[in-house]
Amino acid sequence: MWPDWNPTGHPPEAIYGLPHFDVHIHLVDERAAEAIGPGAAEYAIPDRQTPPGYVTADALGAPRVLCRAFGERTMARATLARARTR
Numbered sequence: 001m002w003p004d005w006n007p008t009g010h011p012p013e014a015i016y017g018l019p020h021f022d023v024h025i026h027l028v029d030e031r032a033a034e035a036i037g038p039g040a041a042e043y044a045i046p047d048r049q050t051p052p053g054y055v056t057a058d059a060l061g062a063p064r065v066l067c068r069a070f071g072e073r074t075m076a077r078a079t080l081a082r083a084r085t086r
Contacts, residue, residue, distance in 0.1 A: 001025050012062035037066030053077050
């Protein structure tokens with residue numbers, strides 16, 4: 001488990017733009033995790049591999065990005081709906 005403090009938040013700002021902690025749980029060793037990102041997420045994610053009720057940042061009109069040592073974030077559709085009402 002890898003806690004990470006984000007004092008200024010991170011993209012997409014409409015959802016994650018406030019200060020918060022992320023807690024990352026990796027299923028690979030630390031060296032493999034550190035080799036991830038940052039950069040653009042330039043691949044397709046098959047619907048069958050996206051958890052029910054979750055979407056990627058492009059559903060917000062935000063770019064899909066890979067975060068260092070983490071990968072790509074998905075978000076619950078309910079979170080997306082709250083972000084759109086801000």
